[in-house]
C-alpha cells in the first residue's frame with residue numbers, strides 16, 4: 158500500500174464549523190450524552206476559585222490516583238490535554254522523516270495528519286470489511302523503517318475491538334524497538350470478555366507498548382480536554398520533552414480526579430449506552446441499514462440500502478437538525494457513523510430516517 162509523507166498533508170479542515178450550536182441533535186462526535194455527576198461539576202467550580210494559580214505541573218495527584226487504581230507506579234502514567242495531543246506528542250518523539258508509521262486504513266481521522274506532521278511516511282493496512290486491527294496485514298508492513306504502529310480498539314468509526322490474543326500475537330511478533338500505540342479511547346464502554354482489559358499489565362512484558370485512555374468519552378469530560386498514557390517510565394522521559402509544560406489545566410485536572418474510577422457513573426453510562434445502541438441496531442436494521450461488524454462502543458457504522466447514499470442522507474439529516482458523520486474522512490465513503498444519543502435523540506433520528514427513506 159502506498160505510504161503518505163509530509164508533502165501530502167491535507168489542508169486544515171476543522172474550521173468555521175457552523176454546527177456547534179445547541180439547536181442540533183449532535184450524533185457526530187462520539188460524545189457521551191450523559192453529563193458528569195454533580196460532584197464532579199462542583200469540583201470544577203472549586204478549581205475555578207484558584208484559577209489565578211498554575212495547575213500541578215505534571216498532575217501528580219491524578220497520576221497517583223490512576224496508577225494506584227491500576228496497580229502501577231505513578232511514573233508510568235503521563236497526562237495530556239486529551240489523547241489526540243498525546244498521539245502528536247508520541248509521534249514527534251518516536252517518528253521522523255527517516256521512518257514509517259503503520260496504522261489502519263479505516264480509523265480515527267486524526268491519525269493521518271498527526272503522522273504526516275511528524276514527517277514519517279504513513280503506511281496503512283487494509284481493514285475494510287474486517288473493521289478491526291488485522292494482525293497479519295500489520296505484520297506484512299513491518300520492516301526496518303517501522304518506528305511506530307498505531308492501533309485503535311474499539312476502532313473509530315467501526316466500533317470493532319481487537320482481542321487480547323490478537324494484541325499479544327502482534328506484540329510478540331514485532332521488533333522490541335517498534336513503539337506500539339494502542340488508542341483505547343472507548344475502553345470503558347467495552348463489555349466483551351475477549352477484550353484486552355489488562356493491556357496496562359502487558360507493559361511489563363512488552364515495554365514498547367503505550368496505552369492511551371481518555372476522560373472524553375465514558376467519563377463525560379470531552380470539553381475539559383484531558384487524557385492519559387500508560388507506558389514504562391523511559392517512554393515518558395523521552396516523550397515528556399515534546400509536550401509543553403503547563404498544558405494541563407486546573408479545572409480539567411480537578412474534574413478528572415473526582416470522576417476517575419467512579420464505578421456508579423461508568424455503570425450508568427454502559428447501561429444506557431448499551432440500551433441506546435441496541436435500540437439503534439434494531440431500528441436501523443428494520444429500516445434496511447447494513448451494520449458494520451459488532452459495535453462495542455457508543456457509536457455505529459451503518460450503510461443505507463434505501464436507494465439514497467450516505468452523503469445525501471447526512472445532508473438531509475442536517476436539514477432536520479441532526480448531525481451524523483459520513484465516512485469519507487475515515488478512508489471509505491458510503492457509510493454513516495452515528496453516535497448513540499439520549500433516548501429522545503435516538504427516537505428522533507429513527508423517525509427522521511424512516512421519513513427520509515420513505516418507509
Ligand SMILES: Cc1ncc(COP(=O)(O)O)c(C=O)c1O
Nearest residue numbers: 239240241265313342371373384
Ligand atoms: C479513537 C479516538 N481516539 C481519541 C479521540 C479523542 O480523544 P481526546 O478527546 O482524548 O483527545 C477520539 C475522539 O473521537 C477517538 O475516536
